[in-house]
Amino acid sequence: MTDFRDRPDTTDRWRATIEALEAVVLAAPDKPGIDPAEAEEVRRLVMVQIATRRRNSLPSAWVRRPGILPQIVPDAEPAPKATGPDEPTPRSPDRPVPLPPAWHD
Amino acid sequence: MLDLMRSDIAAGAAESSTETVARALAALTPSDLVRLKRLAQLRARLLPGFEWDELLNEALLRALDGSRRWPEGVPLLSFISGILRSLLDGRAQQRRRLAERALTASETSVTAAPDARLHARRCLAAIAQFFASDPDVLALIAALARQYLGGPGHPAPQLSGKRREAARKRLARAILRGQLDEFLP
Numbered sequence: 001m002t003d004f005r006d007r008p009d010t011t012d013r014w015r016a017t018i019e020a021l022e023a024v025v026l027a028a029p030d031k032p033g034i035d036p037a038e039a040e041e042v043r044r045l046v047m048v049q050i051a052t053r054r055r056n057s058l059p060s061a062w063v064r065r066p067g068i069l070p071q072i073v074p075d076a077e078p079a080p081k082a083t084g085p086d087e088p089t090p091r092s093p094d095r096p097v098p099l100p101p102a103w104h105d
Numbered sequence: 106m107l108d109l110m111r112s113d114i115a116a117g118a119a120e121s122s123t124e125t126v127a128r129a130l131a132a133l134t135p136s137d138l139v140r141l142k143r144l145a146q147l148r149a150r151l152l153p154g155f156e157w158d159e160l161l162n163e164a165l166l167r168a169l170d171g172s173r174r175w176p177e178g179v180p181l182l183s184f185i186s187g188i189l190r191s192l193l194d195g196r197a198q199q200r201r202r203l204a205e206r207a208l209t210a211s212e213t214s215v216t217a218a219p220d221a222r223l224h225a226r227r228c229l230a231a232i233a234q235f236f237a238s239d240p241d242v243l244a245l246i247a248a249l250a251r252q253y254l255g256g257p258g259h260p261a262p263q264l265s266g267k268r269r270e271a272a273r274k275r276l277a278r279a280i281l282r283g284q285l286d287e288f289l290p
Contacts, residue, residue, distance in 0.1 A: 009222075010222050010225040010226045010229065011221050011222055011225045012254060013225070013229060013250065013254065014151065014224075014225035014226075014228055014229055015151060015225075015253070016250040016251070016252075016253035016254045017228075017229065017232065017246060017250045018147050018148065018150060018151055019249075019250070019253040020246055020249030020250040020252070020253060021147050021246070021276075021280060021285075022144055022147055022148070022186060023249060024249070024273060024276050024277050024280060025140055025143050025144055025147070025277065025280055025281065026140075026144075026180075026182055026183060026186065027273075027277075028140070028277035028280075028281060030134070030136045030137075031136065031277075031278070031281065033282075034135055034136050034139045034281065034282075035139070035283075036135060038138075038139050038142060038283070039135030039136070039138040039139050040135075041142070042138035042139065042141055042142045042161075043133075043135075043138050045158060045161060045162060045165070046130050046131070046133070046138070046141075046165060047131070049130075049162065049165040049166060049169055050127045050130060050131060050169065053123065053127060053166075053169040053170060054127070056170075
C-alpha cells in the first residue's frame with residue numbers, strides 16, 4: 001500500500017497533509033457534541049478583536065484623548081435651598097426648561 | 106455547518122467590508138468557532154513553536170482591519186483559512202531567511218532547515234501511528250494530500266464511495282474533537 005510518508009520532501013508532504021486535513025475540517029458537517037468551553041474560548045478571542053476594531057474606527061472626536069480633562073464650568077446661580085421635607089424644590093423662573101435630546105422622538 | 110457567504114451578509118452596498126466581516130464573525134456558531142480553532146491549530150503545526158491563538162488573532166486582525174478583502178461568494182471560514190495560510194507562509198519565509206543569514210554569517214554550508222524537516226517527519230509519523238488501526242483513513246489522507254503535492258508520484262490507493270465517506274467522517278471527528286491535535290508533537 002502507498003504510504004503517505006513515502007517520497008517527496010518531508011516538509012512538502014507535511015504541508016500537503018495539512019492542506020488535506022483542513023479541507024476535511026472545512027467540509028465537515030455541523031456536528032453537535034463539541035466542547036462549549038472551547039467554543040467560548042474562540043468566541044472571546046473573536047469578540048476582543050471585533051471590539052478593538054470598532055473602537056479604533058471611531059471618529060477621533062468621539063474618543064477622549066489622554067491628558068485632556070473635560071471642562072467644568074461652575075453654576076452662576078447658587079442651588080436653591082429645600083423648602084420642606086415633602087415639597088419638591090421649585091424651579092427658578094429664570095432657568096429655561098431643558099429641551100429633550102434631538103433623538104428623543 | 107454555517108456557510109456564511111459575503112453576499113448573504115452585505116445587505117447595503119454602502120456598508121463597509123470590514124463591518125461585514127465583523128458581523129459574520131460575531132454570528133459564528135459554536136461549532137464553527139471550534140472549526141476555526143482547529144484550522145488555526147493545524148496551520149500552526151507547520152511552524153514549530155508557533156501558537157494557534159497568536160496565528161488566529163493575527164488573521165482576525167487582517168480580516169477586520171480591511172487589509173484582506175473578503176471575496177464575494179467565499180465562505181467565511183475559507184476566507185479566514187486563506188489568511189492563516191498566507192500569514193504562516195510569510196512567517197516561514199521570514200524564519201528561513203533569518204536562518205540562512207545566520208548560517209551565511211557563520212560560513213556554514215546551507216542545507217535545508219533541518220528542524221523543519223525533523224518536525225514534519227515526526228508529525229507525519231504521529232498521524233500514521235494515530236490512525237494505525239484505520240488503514241482507510243490513512244489511504245484517504247494520502248489521496249487528499251496527493252492533490253496538493255502535484256506532479257507524478259505513487260498512485261494513491263482508491264477507496265470505494267461508501268468506505269471513503271465513512272473514513273472521511275472518522276477523520277473529521279478525530280480532528281474536530283481535538284484528539285489528533287493532542288497527539289501531534
